[in-house]
Amino acid sequence: MKILIISDSHGLTDELQMIAKRHAAEVDMMIHCGDSELETNHPALEGYKVVKGNCDFMGDFEEELLLPLDGGGKLFLTHGHLHGIKQSLLQVYYRAEELGADIICFGHSHIPGSELLRGKLLINPGSVHLPRVRKERSYAILTLDGSEANVQFFTDEGQAIQDLENTVTLEGIS
Template structure:
């Protein structure tokens, strides 16, 4: 299973379409909110999206839980879980819904971390990154419970120093 994960694109349109085309081989595309685009727009049509604090289209859901091969994935923006202060609330939500992968945004800080067998992925921001200069997105490749997260800048250049390979909880 291969996933494209983006977040916090804040109105970018051509860039979303370009990234979709660049990674047309993925099984699913996830947008973790703050697209600032309507859910039925051509840019968002291929994405499983959620509502961020800057999204005004009420047809987006706040959270979604997706079965992705061996994984159960919680997708949310993160603002409702106070992710800028602590990961604890989001970790509790992951446990509550049985997720072993969590995709979220809001902080604009790219990163991936395994906590108690749950993989947390923030793809960063495609428009306004924090803590690094690159505007980023992520690709998650899963083979059973083995997972690899790779980060890319908006031009498609791989950022090897950010890669994480881990084993998910079953």
């Protein structure tokens, strides 16, 4: 299973559509971790599962989504602002624990990265509009193959960001 993960597009529309089109034939799901700043039914969000960010005042999005994964397991999708992700990842981790999620996708900080924390994979795709810490505008693709999870990061132009790639083993997914 392949999942396109994007966040913090802050009003961009062409880029969302371009990235979706670029990967349409290879991904099974597309998610947006919030701060799209678009209406719920905006054409640029077509095909994306979207949550509400702290800058989403127009759309009627859910604060959180719990999505089933092929082969078992669950993905917890949130923006992160309600879980204090800029201070610590523990609150979002504990929320995922309550929900029985194996993978946590969030945005808010605009800083791309992924890590395994106590058996759960946390992924922040960064921002396709306003990156922080790194210069690249970024998004991610998660590839699940049995219990192996590979996270690849890309620039908004589709170039791989090699030093951010991460592969981990998840116990809750087969």
